[in-house]
Amino acid sequence: MQSDPRLIAALDFPTAEAAKQAVEEIGDAVIYYKVGMELYYAAGNEMIRFLKERGKKVFLDLKLQDIPNTVASALKVETKLGVDMINVHAVGGKKMMEAAAAAIREKSAELGIERPKLLAVTILTSMDEEQFADLNYKNTIAEQVLALAKLAKAAGLDGVVASPKEAEEIRKACGPDFLIVTPGVRPAGSALDDQSRVTTPAQAFANGSSHIVVGRPIMKAADRKQAAAAIVEEIKNI
């Protein structure tokens, strides 16, 4: 079966056993997996090793945000894990992002390994305008996402995590090589769950996403391999 490295499947499971079973079931339909907080706190590096031994790519989604020195030090440890993509929160600010990028460059060079891509999370895709208003920003979500994406680019990051609804404006502002990794993706007819700013897989790529992140529509499907394969089929000509 043909997989597509632009599809990142989210392994949101409470145990290594459950996550490994999903990976085995999905087989060659998915090449790129995201390990987030739940699975990393439960299964740590065992899960990264498991995926790497099977030739999978790994996005370690721990969304770091702290003072620059703390984030930089933590990212040096993450870099040693040999993952392909890692992230921080853009609201940590430009100095934090610059320190993060420098730490990853330095550690990768020291180890002689390929540098993991570094992304900044903009505004979570679960957030709608009503919830966003509670935060008292002066911008709309779209304006704030764009401002954070430009800040991440200026800080030397490889890309952002945003909703596919914002991908078009980010692409225009940040150029063709900037990574736009978009959760908030639902195949037509799927439940939204707690996501708010959502498009279909095909629409995400039409808008300019470089990667999509899909979790529950695959992991909660009766046939996970078929659910992943249907997404690969939907995006194959885009």
Ligand SMILES: O=c1ccn([C@@H]2O[C@H](COP(=O)(O)O)[C@@H](O)[C@H]2O)c(=O)[nH]1
């Ligand atoms: O803004 C964000 C940032 C990260 N996520 C993560 O992506 C997946 C989406 O899972 P679904 O089951 O497809 O909703 C999940 O791991 C989130 O932590 C996000 O959704 N939005």
